[in-house]
Amino acid sequence: MTQFTSDRLLLFGATGDLSRRMLLPSLCALDAEGLLGQDVEIIGTARSDFDDQGFRNFAREALEQFLPASRRGSMAQFLNRLTYQPLDANDADSFKALAQKVGTPREGLSIFLSTAPSLFEPTIQGLEKSGLTGEKVRIGLEKPLGVDLASSKVINDAVAHAFPEERIFRIDHYLGKETVQNLLALRFANLMFEPLWNAAHIDHVQITVSETVGLESRVAYYDDSGALRDMVQNHMLQLLALVAMEPPVSYNATSIRNEKVKVLHSLRKVRPEETVTGQYRAGAITGQAVPGYDEELGKDSSTETFVAIKAFIDNWRWQGVPFYMRTGKRLPKRSTEIVVQFRKVPHSIFNGRGAKTVPNRLVIGIQPEENITLSLMTKVPGLDRNGYGLRSTPLAILTPDAFADRQRRIAYERLLLDLIEGDQTLFVRRDEVEAQWEWIDAIRAGWEEHQQEPRTYTAGSWGPSAAIALAERDGVTWHE
Template sequence: MTNSISAPFTSDRLLLFGATGDLSRRMLLPSLCALDAEGLLDPKIEIVGTARSDHDDAEFRNFARESLEQFLPAERRGGMARFLNRLSYQTLDANQMEGFNALAAKVGEPKDGLSIFLSTAPSLFEPTIRGLQASGLAGDNVRIGLEKPLGVDLASSKVINDAVARAFPEDRIFRIDHYLGKETVQNLLALRFANLMFEPLWNAAHIDHVQITVAETVGLESRVAYYDDSGALRDMVQNHMLQLLALVAMEPPVSYDATSVRDEKVKILRSLRKVSTNETVTGQYRAGAIGGQAVPGYDDELGRDSNTETFVAIKAHIDNWRWQGVPFYLRTGKRLPKRTTEIVVQFRDVPHSIFHGRGARTVPNRLVIGIQPSENITLSLMAKVPGLDRNGFGLRSIPLDIAMPDAFAGPQRRIAYERLLLDLIEGEQTLFVRRDEVEAQWEWIDAIRAEWEGQAQEPRTYTAGSWGPSAAIALAERDGVTWHE
């Protein structure tokens, strides 16, 4: 298999592995239907679903219709019948090589190209790739999108990536992190590199610290087996949070293209300092209440004792010129008080306040980038309190809010997978993760896990509905930092 750069092409076939799974039902099928309703899918594209479950075309279309009615707003379902007619289905057990020939016959011969979305258990990656090769579904006009998890550590990730690389060159491999499809995450690049006011201040001289929080209110739900083998560090930090950190911290790329953007991200990931023992906190939730509703503890949901962490907080450092001495505080967990993903950039205070003699106190500026559940950007600025100032000069921190739906009233709020699926079909790799990024992420994560194991560190308990173990608060407060809540 050649590793030369392939000519760009827009696929006229899309093959969905795991087509009857939860991800397909909630995200993939609704995203594709929404794209079709807006005329963004090529009229000639055909979509083939495959999974182990036994269905014919009509049954799969009924499954898709029920999924769309449940997870896609009615106003975004225009032309749903047309979309459903694009769909067909082929039952496949990926461990049975002979089934791939029937799948290839169902897909047919694409005129322009085939895009494959692979969402399967990690154990099925290798047999699936072998089956694709043997059946002619891995040719020069085929690209493949890989949904996580891509391994559980660096070694297993390399095994999967090696297997995929035997059939596909890097320029036709699209590793998916759905956070990169979110509008506010992409807006982070626009905020930094399309506004003169921020980039001159985006460094250790002007920024005190950065916080990244990914908080969930849910517990295990339907992910019992996967999550207990994974834990918060692998499930959230290794991919989503490190990608957010890289976008916050990276140097300006030469241009907005896949190579330039990903080159800068991987430099940051390779600059992450090894985390010491006193710079991490792990936790596991116990029974408590979320939104006034009683919820069980992790061990109760699991049905047995476990040392898997459902919460992790990390104080990270980037050893380069721009960020030397600036801590990056990462925090993620399940059964926390609210669902939120946000980035907080805390600027330093003014070096000298001219208002101090008049009784006024300045508060450092803070930039908060909300990613979910609401997409917004808030910049806090100091302003004078209205009045005659006979008893002193009053200052107050006031927020300047940019709510994305308000700022851009026209466009629909999109599912992150809409952008990613369209980019996969059209061959645009900028919002996908390159192999060297994945391996740099795993190398840093593996070192943290090795430190935990070497110190026999076990998760501290925290009550569901709280912000995690008290040690996580202390992790920041011993530096004079308060978590943004």
């Protein structure tokens, strides 16, 4: 495989919401820290009829709104990197003009492709016919990559026709988050955890991704997708794979992705009674009244806005350990966290002294705050004449405090830089994507077979009561 650092970055969907909120701010922040090579040029393309200056004005407004002034550096310097070419993906001639705008890279070209699934094939064909798929070109693919295994294969086949796997970078922005990457450091750079990281010592694992928002601007996409495909298929299964994977041989793309895909292939088929779906109705979020999903949508729908799953991994390390996953919209707070619940001590020497032990718990917070908390049993200060006092005490690593000297980054900063430099470690391989879709498709098939319809829940609650029961049947309480 030829290694190269790109001196051209081509952004498809450059005038869209993702670009405005994440991509342009991330690139500007990288530029401000001197992490972009001086010769890197950024070419934006979309249907919007901008010229170079119009796109720079668009970018300036986005940066002023979404990037703190302290991180902008010389904004004029960054804006001078930007050029723009309008494009209609269904018009082959548009790609000729785009290729002329891109020109001939001195080192290489990286393409960031964020487009509707229906436009993947004509876009790849246009790139290929216009000479934008050569050996010194790599492509990053933003989701959604299909709606099921079959459609995902169609998209991947289209991309594979023009790009080999080593030049395809499938993006899951959760993998760019510092605390997600910290999972690897926590597990494999600390001797104390790995000997305990198995079914003998861990009772269960919880993964929660909760959102307070409703449909916002994603009405058409979300109603076709639902919570299972929007969140579980990609973000949550990647988190599960990082928690459950075996130690890789080394920190590189091949080793890490090999271990993740083994976990995904080991996921047991989910039974109908191991899933709960829901759809929110009118309620209140932080004291503000919000409409129900059907009201926001303007019609009745059977799309789930909440899903809870009890999953099992059938391998030696995790046999019998449930992984509880839940995600939903219009929940009480915005939060992404992983909870590793350890088992009880096999025998408590303190029972005769009236002291109760509580199992240790590791909580890895990913958003909105990045932190790691390990609860330990400690003695309560005192003379203990009336018993021995024990208390569960948190040992916390608060990332903003522990690394106050380091800048908190947007996840896309890391991913865009890795795309430009050609490091695939934090990107998803095709066999991972297809293993994820295979498991998700089986869940959806089970819903259809058993005519499982979403249960209603009030906006501002933690989902249907059946989701609470899913865990409580096993004596487990969701961490809130």
